[in-house]
Amino acid sequence: MNSRMLIIPSIDVSRRKVVRIKRHELAGSIQSFTPVEAAKYWEREGAERLHLIDIDGAKEGRLVNLDIIWEITSNVEIPVQVGGGVRTPNDVRKLAKIGASAVIYRPKPLNDPRKLGEFRKFPNLIIxxxxxxxxxxxxxxxxxxxxxxxxxxxxxxxxxxxxxxxxxxxxxxxxxxxxxxxxxxxxxxxxxxxxxxxxxxxxxxxx
Known part of the structure; x- marks a missing residue:
């Protein structure tokens, strides 16, 4: 087994701001920097990858902050894995098109074979x-x-x-x-x- 551990900084975005999440609930925003500034900061600090979640998208069940996601992927050189609001194979394609290196998908329900089968063709998918x-x-x-x-x-x-x-x-x-x-x-x-x-x-x- 490969025992290497990679620590990936997480950036949660809601209403165009970086926010804090506690136990899956919004716990306030961080006013000191924008999502793009946060991404650049972690890249300067040596992060090898970023974890970016569209909190608005996760709540609404659709992709919401596509412009912010694109702005982040366009301004950093490291891979950015993106989640939040992914419901269909087309959502995976949209995120890949704007620079997501991997797309995070949470099936509902988790054990639906049909849902899981629809996403088999995407090599950049993370469950x-x-x-x-x-x-x-x-x-x-x-x-x-x-x-x-x-x-x-x-x-x-x-x-x-x-x-x-x-x-x-x-x-x-x-x-x-x-x-x-x-x-x-x-x-x-x-x-x-x-x-x-x-x-x-x-x-x-x-x-």
Whole structure:
């Protein structure tokens, strides 16, 4: 298993401002810099990749801040993975066209084979999974035990043929308490066991 860890700075955008998110809820805006200035700052600091989320798009279920996304991808040299409001294959195409290096998609429901199949042709797709406090995935039609979670995520990756998975731990998101390491380790171990060769990588968000 490749043990290299890549820390990716996250920029959340709402109403054209950089905002703070705590446990998936808006927790205020940051007035000191614009989204583009934030992206340039992280690039200067040595970030190898940026994680950009259109919070307005995520809430409305459609792409909203396309102009800001394009402005960011046009002003930095490093790859920018983008999510928020992605619902259709055409949304993936639109984001790729304006410079997104990878597109984050959260299927609803997560275990819908038809939905996952529609996105199999996109090599730049990252599947997003939100974990609730008890360690189970949000938006899953059914019940998944924590002990089976990694294997289930592996199956989702296999069905979608995505390049990776982004796991957001809603229980600790934005609290600056650090990740739940034991939960993450068990998930990654099960995923690699299910897929055998693994995928491009796994992202874990706790901030």
């Amino acid at each position: 997003a999974v939100d974990l609730l406090e008890d360690g189970t995935p949000r938006g899953y039609d059914g019940k998944v035990e924590v002990s089976e979670l990694g294997r289930w995520i592996g199956e989702v990756l296999y069905r979608s043929m995505s390049r990776g998975v982004l796991i957001t731990d809603v229980a600790v998101e934005g609290l600056e308490t650090g990740p739940r390491i034991e939960l993450l380790e068990s998930i990654v171990e099960e995923i690699y066991g299910y897929l055998d060769t693994g995928t491009d990588g796994f992202g874990y968000m706790s901030r």
